[in-house]
Amino acid sequence: MDTKRSLFFCLYLLAAQSISVETSPNLLNLMKYLEQPIGRSLFSRVSPRHIHHLEQMLFNASFCGHNLTLQTNSIQSLIFKLDCDFSGLSLSSATLANVPQAWAPHAMQFPAELTKGACVTSRPAELRLICIYFFRAHLFQDDNNSSLLNNYVLGAQLDHRPVNNLQKPINVSFWHNQSLEGYTVTCVFWKEGASEHSWGAWSPEGCHTEQPSPSQVLCRCNHLTYFAVLMQLSGDPVPAELQVPLEYISLVGCSISIVASLLTMLLYAHSRKQSNSITRIHMNLHGSVLLLNVSFLLSSQMALPTVPKSVCMVLAATLHYALLSCLTWMAIEGCNLYLLLGRVYNVYIHRYLLKLCVLGWGFPALLVLLLLVIKSSVYGPCVISFSSSQDNGTGFQNVSMCWVRSRIVHSVLVMGYGGLTSLFNLVVLAWALWILCRLQTQEKALRPWAYRDTIMVLGLTVLLGTTWTLAFFSFSVFLLPQLFLFTIFNSLYGFFLFLWFCSHRCYLDAEAKAEMEAVSSSQMTH
Structure with a gap:
């Protein structure tokens, strides 16, 4: 039973x-x-x-x-x-x-x-x-x-x-x-x-x-x-068809910027005796841009499965440090411009450049080291998805790079930090343009000033890194134009700084030549 x-x-x-x-x-x-x-x-x-x-x-x-x-x-x-x-x-x-x-x-x-x-x-x-x-x-x-x-x-x-x-x-x-x-x-x-x-x-x-x-x-x-x-x-999905063009633009632009930054630093070393604190600040900015471009180009290569994870983590921390340092030196450029034009002309601060170096290089290092001590896993391989059209729907193609993996850290120490820096420099740029316009209205002959002021405005825009504000327009109809403009302008940022350095040197050389001619003519008169 x-x-x-x-x-x-x-x-x-x-x-x-x-x-x-x-x-x-x-x-x-x-x-x-x-x-x-x-x-x-x-x-x-x-x-x-x-x-x-x-x-x-x-x-x-x-x-x-x-x-x-x-x-x-x-x-x-x-x-x-x-x-x-x-x-x-x-x-x-x-x-x-x-x-x-x-x-x-x-x-x-x-x-x-x-x-x-x-x-x-x-x-x-x-x-x-x-x-x-x-x-x-x-x-x-x-x-x-x-x-x-x-x-x-x-x-x-x-x-x-x-x-x-x-x-x-x-x-x-x-x-x-x-x-x-x-x-x-x-x-x-x-x-x-x-x-x-x-x-x-x-x-x-x-x-x-x-x-x-x-x-x-x-x-x-x-x-x-x-x-x-x-x-x-996420915002609107990025089509996978844009992946190759964006990667190509980044590769070419960053490579050009690396060469331009190295050339600028060599020219600076050649004429170091003629440099001042302003030029030295520019060189520190070039150094941070050089480190940023090199670490960025290496980040996608070191995210491969065959590469040890510790190597990718170190490179991701280096890339984050380079970005924070670059943003900090942009803010220092804005602060220095404000001091020169607004508060005290020929300002003297004891060990001014040393203090700026501690801020520009030391403060980002402190933030990154603090993150590594608290939670080192915030750095490592990070997946970026591109949407691709399939026969039966929409799929995603994944691209890996060594970068910040924590969304909180990315929001606070990348977007937040960059947003505050861009906002400060935009305010400084608007104020500098207002100063230029006020000076221009005081001149009787306006035409000779037009070309020089245009170059000055473009130079200040590059120097203060205001093109980084394009990162905050990655939505709706602005997404695709923003992607290409942001990639082009910021991958070539080192090259634009090189052009600014060359134009600034030419302007100083022209002023020095004019002063020498004025002195020689006065001596001949006497």
Whole structure:
């Protein structure tokens, strides 16, 4: 009687596609522990070990039939028995049993190639495919506290075997209840051991992102692991067709600026005896621009997977330091211009240049070192997405560079710092133009002043770095023109400074020549 009852019970559960086994209480208890928030569960603090334990228990579970489904409030575990004649498998939340309506739709599609690697050397009688769906992402928090679409993490493993480099990808679909326009979405997988402070980090390697519809994200990945979709607020998407032209403009412009900055510093070294504090400030600005261009050109090359992560982190910190230093020296140029034109002419401050160097080079170094001490993971490989038109929708092409990975740091110490510097220099530029206009109205002959004033205005605009304000117009119809103007002007910034230096030297030489001619003529008269 007991045997018949057990057989009936097993057949009943098989029909319901949710099988109870001897290990299921332990599995359910572990799943319930894992779904608790950080701080309330001991297991959630050591999530790698317990997630691996959950995987092991699923692989070893014994049950009737070909599949098993276990679920709690925010975790769902699926087990499938496969063989070498596997022809593919499609899973969808619409067809899975007992899926709460509150869960957003999701799906996974496995190709027939999935079991090919396991069946090459031998033909095992049974292969197990486990799928673990986490509908809360607290166990997969990276150092950047990245935002995930729906907070969903969908994972799959095959019989303790690594599955990589599939010819036909695994398709993982995520749906959202609203349109994803205005967001940059990137398909990623959890790379265990890729972070110093967390048990892993999100990586886009081996995954391609597509958007068949405004509310759906399709991830095509060539390996098995835990998948999710990173979400970032963005302006209008940048077409992938512009990626190559922008990279070419940046490469050419930065290379020209590097040569121009080196040439300027050589000319300055040649005529160093004739220099003053103003020229020395210009040279410090050239030095920061030179460092910025060199580190920028290297940043994309050092973000490759073959390069050690520590190298990319150091280069990202150097690039951030160079940018902060460049912005600081632009602000120093504006402050120096204000002192020269407004407050005290021929101003003297004890060790003026030394104090400016401490500010221009030391203050950015202090900020970067402080970040490295507090949380060095803010620097490293950073993914930039370009939208690309596909036959079935819109996808994304990812470009990596060594840069600031934290959105908070980027907002405060890049956009905020740059915004304050640009605002200050714009005010100084407007004030300097007002001074020039007032002086011009006091002159009787206006025409001789016109050409010189035009050159002066252009020179001050370059010197104060006001073209960096274009970064704040990356929205709506301004996006594409802003991208090209910003890339052209700021990649050639060192070259423009070189032209300013040459014109300034020519002006000083002309004044010196005029003074010498005046002195010689007066001597001849006497």
